[in-house]
Structure formats: C-alpha cells, structure tokens
Amino acid sequence: MTELDPVLLSRIQFAFVVSFHAIFPVFTIGLASYIAFLETRLFVTGKKVYEELAHFWTKIFAVVFGMGVVSGIVMAFQFGTNWSVFSYAASNFLGPVLSYEVVTAFFLEAAFLGILLFGRHRVPPGMHLFSAFMVAIGTFISSFWILSANSWMQTPAGVELVNGHFHMTSWGEAIFNPSFGWRFAHFALAAFLTGGFVVLAMSAWYLLKGTAVESSRKALASTVLLLAVLAPLQMFVGDMHGLDTLEHQPVKVAAMEGAWETRQGLPLLLFAIPSQSAERNYLEIGIPKLASLILTHDLDGEVKGLKEWAPEDRPHVFTVFWSFRVMVGIGILMIAVALTGAFLYWRGRLFDTRWYLRVCSMMAPFPFIAVLAGWFVTEAGRQPWLVYGMLRVEDGVTPSLTGWMVLLTLIGYILVYAAIFAAGLYYLSRIMRAGPHAYPIKADDGTGRPKRPMSAVDTAIDDDLDKKAPHRS
C-alpha cells in the first residue's frame, strides 16, 4: 500500500464535487428561461394552461436550484482548501471574477427567486414576471463569469507570471480570453438543450399517460420546435469550439481524435482502445481522412499527433477519447429526435405518434450525460496543466494537505451528496409523477391580506395528493 497521494485525491474530489454540482445549473439555466417564457405567455394571454405549466415547472426548478445552491457553496471554498497555491497564484484574476459572479448573479438569482416562488400574490403580476426574467438573466450572468474563469485556465491571456504569481496585464484579454466565446456559446446551448429535453420528455410521458393533455401538448410542441433549431446549431457551435481548441490546445484535440502520430489525412475513429503506455490504439475502426476534413477542411490536412508532446505533457487519452465520443453520439441522437419531432409536427402527427412519444419520454437523462462527458473532454484534456502551459496541477495543490485528510473529506462529500441526491430525486419523481394537474393555484382567500399561494416548497407530496388537508394544499 503506497502512501495516499493528496494531489490525486484532490483531483478526484474536485472532479466529483464539480460533476455533481454541474448537473444542477446546466438544467436550471435552461429551465429558468423556459419559466420566463411561460410567465410571459401567461402575462400576455392570461391563459390558464400557461399558469399551470409555469407553476409546475417552477416547483421542479425550486428543488433542483436548491440542490445546485448548496453544492455550489462548496466550490467557493474548495479552491482554497485543496488548491491554495493555485488560488493564491491566480488570485489577481480569479478573485475579482468570482466576486463579480457573486455580486452580479448570485444575489440577483437569490433575491428574485424568493419573489418568483413565494410572491405571486404579494407583488403585482408585472413584478412577478420581472422576477422570472431576473432569475433567468442571473443564471446567464453567472455562467458568463464562471466560464470566463474556466476558459482562462484553458487559454490564459492578459497575465504574466512573475515568481509563481499571476499579474494582470489586460482585463479585457483575460476575461474574453481566446477560447471564451465558443465555449460560452457551446455551454449556453447545452443548458437550453438540457432544459428542453427534460421538458420534452416529461410532456411526452404525460401525453402517453393521458394526463394534463392540453398543457403537455403546448409544452411538447414548443420544445420540439426549439430543439429542432438548437440541436443542429449546437453541432455547428461545437465544431467551431473544436477548431478553436485545435488552435490553442492541439494536444487536447489529438487526444480527442486518438491520434498518436502526426499525419495527413487523419481518419475519424469510431472505435478504438487507446493505450497511454504503448502509445497506440487497439481495435481501431475509422472513416479515412474524415478527421482531417473536419479539423482542417482539407482531406489531406495535417493534424499533430500526441507524440509531438513529451509523455508527461499528454492528457489521459482514453478518458478524453471516449468522453468525446459519448458527447458527440448523444448530440447526434438529440438532433435525430428533435428533427423527427419537427417533421411529425409539420405532418400534424406529433401528438398521436406513440412510438415517438415513447422515445421522447426516455430522453431526459441523455443531455446530462452529454454535458458531463463534454466537461470531461475539456477538463481531462487540459491535463497535466491547471493553467494551460503555465501552472501544472501538482504545483497548485495545498502543501499542508495529507492524503488522509483529502480521503476523509472525499468520503464525506460522497456520503453527503449521495444522501441529498437520493432524497432530491425521490421528491422530484413524486412531483413529476403527480404532474401539472396536481398543483392547482389557489387564489386569494379574501381575508384582505396577501395570502401566499401554493408555493414551490410547501406541498406535501408523499401522501395522497387528492386528499389535501384544508390548510395545506
């Protein structure tokens, strides 16, 4: 038994905490915009069906957002606990960026979420609508800053390194660093796709069951059309992001393609088992020259292979290679489902093609897997660097850490997160199974005081929904 390695364990811990956290915001960002859309339709048309949908999805939003908030607080401190040397070195940039995220986004989300959840009958309808927009905008501002920070770690700019400490030379170059634009677009679309496919899946499922038919038809039709635009667009943006990566982090692209040798006419590998130690792939199946065509827009374009870099400067190829294939595979699946749906809608068959509804109802987990896989590609592909080309991972870890401290807290986080994740999924599945019809909105009770309506957090759902106690709906 060798000694516990605090660097490896810290990496595992960080990967675990971030992966766990990431699935919540990526869903709530898309969903917040959907709720703002529904609230707008409600405000403009006054139709009950939009109120039903807005109310229902806000309920789900509240649970997921709550889990995102509590797991996100960990992130604000984990830079310091496990990566203190990195935090200190990069503080001149990361400190202000993360602080700006807090003051421009987190406060906005928190304050207006309170109004959105609890204020429907306490503020005028216009104010309630405004709150829905503020929450949605807040989620985007937040992702702007956090992706800027992450992107800077991938393609650092606007700084100079003096004695292990980063000093700013240009804020503009650092915030809008070379890979930021496409990365942000890629992430924002991923968030919309995630929210969209969850709404799509749930609506299809209600239609199969024959519950909440009117609202589910509305939701299904609007998300199908949106996704039919966004899913292909994501492929384009992803491609641009990839070209950008080829320019700034070519070794990451080499790992994504499983290319060991520098060569012209690189094949697009559909299957391979890359071996880090043997510096080659086993069981390769590929389409000749396609990778060169995609990456260089030339069938015989030259793409650099992993062997151009020293072994200790290469990312873990197997992880990057397969994460990339999972992400792209799911992306293609999403495009197929969305376009099929748009076609069915055009033919007027969207609501009664049962096999299609069944496919849709199973789509909910896939965008989450794709997002995590994409995140693995970009983060594992950055290795062995914390700040690409400037600070290595093992040089950024907290010196006073011992392996058992990290192991202990890693086990702790896993237990804590497992407990709240299990509970969260349980309550979410209860809300979803009950469906939009189960949550009618109570009007004012006429006592002359603003009475809180059925809010997102106050409904007991693990008993009979039809027999609600009079004082507790």
Add this chain to the structure above:
Amino acid sequence: MELIDLTLIWVGIVSFAIFMYVIMDGFDLGVGILFPFAPGDQARDDMMNSVAPVWDGNETWLILGGAGLLAAFPLMYAVMLPALYIGVFLMLAGLIFRGVAFEFRFKARGNRHLWDYSFNLGSTVAAFAQGAVVGAYIQGFNTENMQYVGGAFDWLTPFTVMTGLGVVVGYALLGVTWTIIKTEGEVQAWAYRLAPKLLATLMLFFLIVSIWTPLAHERVMARWLDNLGVLWIFPVLTLIVAATALRALMQRKEVVPFLCTLLIFALFLLGMAISKWPYAVPPTYTFHEAASDPGSQLFLLLGFLFVIPIVLGYTAWTYWVFRGKVSGKTGYGH
C-alpha cells in the same frame, strides 16, 4: 494611488460582507438551532416560512466573503482555508443539509422529522464551525513562506470549542428575536420566554471570551491595556445594549430585541478586529502584506461601488415584500 489606501478600503468592504453574513444568515441559522425546542409542528412551519424566501440571499454573503477574500486578501484565503480544512468541510456539510431541508421538509410528510433533524443539526454544526473559525483566527496560524504548515486539527482547541458554542448561542438569540418579530400567539410567547435565557448565556460567553483572550494572547492583552482609556467603551456599550434588549423583552417590544442583538454582534466583531489589527493572518502577516495587486483591488472596487448599492436595494425590497407576520391562521397559509 498614494492618496487612497485601497487595502484599507478593502478591509472595510470584506468586514462589511462578513458582518452582513453574520447578521443575516445568523438569524436563519438561529431558527434552525432553535427548531427542536419550538412548541409544535405548526410553530416549526411558521419559523421556517419566515426565512424560506430570504435564506438563499442571506447565505450568498458567505460566498461573497470567500470570493472577496480571494480577490482582496488572497493570502488570508490561501492560509486560512487549508488551516481550517476539516472545520470548513463540517461547515459546508452542515449548510448543505440545512439548505436542502427548506425544499424537502415541506414535500415530506411521513419522514418530515428527518428533515427537521437535518435542518437543526445542519444549522448547529455550521454555526459551531463558524464560531470555531473565529476562535482559530484569534489563535493565529502557523505559517512559513506564505503557506500554512500546521496540522489538520491545530484549529480545534478548548478555546475554539468555546467560541464555537458562543456563536451557536449568539445565532440562537438572533433566531429567537427574529421569531418574535415574525410570529404571534403561542410561538411568540415561547420566543419571549426563551430570549432572556439565551441573552444571559451569551453574556456569560462574552465574559469568558473577554477574560480568556487577553490572558492567552499577550498582544491582545497589550492592545487592550495600552488603550484602556478608549476601549473601555466596548464592554460598557455591550452591557448597555444587552440591558436595553432585556428591558425591551420584558416590555414585549417586537423589533428592539432583534436590533439590540445585531448591535451586540457588531460590537463583538469590532472588538475582535481591534484586538488583531493590523494582522490579516495572525500572528505574521498584516493586511497590506496579504493584499492582492492594487490593479485587481481597483478593478473590483469600481464594480462594487456600482453594484453593491443595487444589491442592497433589491435585497431590502424582498424583505419589504415578505414583511409582516407569518402564521398558519392569518398570513402565510399553506
């Protein structure tokens, strides 16, 4: 930049963020600490409803404290977090369990008591850990070459256990005086009965800390004895405020006890700051040594001057929207 001491401004801003956090999340953590003692499930519902719309915003001040430290005093961030590694984990775990309880408790009927425990234990552990952090800060940190070099449990001493318990009691007092404002009837009567006991306990802790800290730390002792001509104001003011709070409780005033408790916390924090000034990472590094580049401090300061007033504005507005009593009978029906 010689005209303006940016570092000093940032000491002010970070102190303000920490103070905002303590008083705002303090009362909702306090509600959690008091949870098991509340008279019945209806009382618990009311207490939780009184903080449900605002707790998220309150806790955001903690994240601002962390990010602000990284931005303005990165050395404090990079030394204190490793030094408090286990304590920080406990605090975060506590905040997680307590945060999800807001969402889950009202969705559970059969196992609601589990989320009651989660809310209570989470709040108590988080409050204790924060108090221990304060104690550890007073103790100081072992550093070499701008890095923490001590062990995992250096922070855990009888002194920090005491400050941890002190903060639990202090938050409970914030929570109970908040409950007085937000409830009526039976719950409020219970809160009125409990508040004086908590106030007395807090004063006891105040006495212990005031004696223990100077005895254990020569520098603190010297600071207070050298400046006794001015600093005597602090303990006297604290006692006057506490007496005012007690009188207001006896007279069944609703808002004054809460305001007095806030003042007591302000005096505590100010007293601690005076004891440790000018050290950011006691006993070695001053605030100027712990500061980030002036360019970074300025870049963030310009944004803060513009954004923080807006944040305070809409935060105040949400409190205004949710003003008034929560009660199963009249206001916040479910």
